[in-house]
Amino acid sequence: MASRAPRSVLVSRRFYARPADALAVALLGRTLVRVLDDGTRLAGRIVETEAYLGTEDRAAHCFAGRRTPRKESMYARPGTAYVYFTYGMHHCFNVVCGRVGTPAAVLVRALEPVEGHEAMRRLRSARRAGSVPDTHLCSGPGRLCEAMGIDLKDDGVDLADPASRLFIVRGAGRLSADESVRNTARIGVAYAGDWADRALRWFIVGNPHVSRGGSREGSGGSGRRPLA
DNA sequence: CCACAGATTCTCT
DNA sequence: GAGAATCTGTGGC
Numbered sequence: 001m002a003s004r005a006p007r008s009v010l011v012s013r014r015f016y017a018r019p020a021d022a023l024a025v026a027l028l029g030r031t032l033v034r035v036l037d038d039g040t041r042l043a044g045r046i047v048e049t050e051a052y053l054g055t056e057d058r059a060a061h062c063f064a065g066r067r068t069p070r071k072e073s074m075y076a077r078p079g080t081a082y083v084y085f086t087y088g089m090h091h092c093f094n095v096v097c098g099r100v101g102t103p104a105a106v107l108v109r110a111l112e113p114v115e116g117h118e119a120m121r122r123l124r125s126a127r128r129a130g131s132v133p134d135t136h137l138c139s140g141p142g143r144l145c146e147a148m149g150i151d152l153k154d155d156g157v158d159l160a161d162p163a164s165r166l167f168i169v170r171g172a173g174r175l176s177a178d179e180s181v182r183n184t185a186r187i188g189v190a191y192a193g194d195w196a197d198r199a200l201r202w203f204i205v206g207n208p209h210v211s212r213g214g215s216r217e218g219s220g221g222s223g224r225r226p227l228a
Numbered sequence: 229c230c231a232c233a234g235a236t237t238c239t240c241t
Numbered sequence: 242g243a244g245a246a247t248c249t250g251t252g253g254c
Contacts, residue, residue, distance in 0.1 A: 050246070059246070070239065087247050088236030094246090107246060128249090142247050188246050213247085 011168045013160040016078035016097045020051035020104040023097045031171035034148045044111025048203040048210045050186045054104040059192035062103035074103035079160035090142030111138035112209040120147040140211040180205045187213035
């Protein structure tokens with residue numbers, strides 16, 4: 001009966017207690033799970049992440065030690081969710097990491113849907129006319145929050161608590177033998193001076209669910225381009 | 229497929 | 242009052 005148990009094993013709190021760049025890589029291939037109020041289970045494999053290192057990182061919200069009510073979750077213990085609202089209409093989901101009191105986190109930028117596709121499609125199509133294709137369900141930080149029903153109510157949630165309706169499990173494993181990881185500069189942080197060029201964004205090469213954000217390599221897009 | 233402009237509201241200065 | 246760790250539709254090639 002419990003033979004499939006490993007697929008659902010919750011990621012331990014200690015897993016999150018490492019620097020953001022290390023966690024950004026380690027999260028690739030893990031599965032983010034959401035249990036909706038009606039019991040529907042949604043799950044997506046993490047395929048793209050970005051690291052925000054902390055008070056030294058000019059691109060990070062807590063650069064120079066900024067601490068406001070909004071950013072409070074960033075100072076919580078590792079494994080805490082940091083969710084914020086931006087551009088007047090989108091939410092972004094982050095995983096707090098490092099040590100307590102050090103505001104570091106990993107932004108989850110894209111998921112490969114593995115469970116609850118139709119529920120995700122409904123959530124994504126709620127304020128929209130047409131139907132959303134699978135590759136557009138969770139391919140971007142704002143998109144995945146909408147598809148997973150993540151918003152400000154999830155800010156501060158403990159992802160390492162089995163009782164939470166939002167958590168991360170080991171999943172079927174890490175990466176397939178034919179998958180590889182690549183890193184580039186982060187998306188949307190051009191204002192960050194030297195830090196804008198740091199290669200702190202990681203993604204699974206060629207995966208069609210990776211966001212298209214940077215117009216650089218990694219969109220996976222049509223996937224027709226042979227991998228060099 | 230690629231580039232660009234508009235949307236829309238919360239937060240901090 | 243300015244700016245934002247973004248997304249979508251439209252228009253051009």
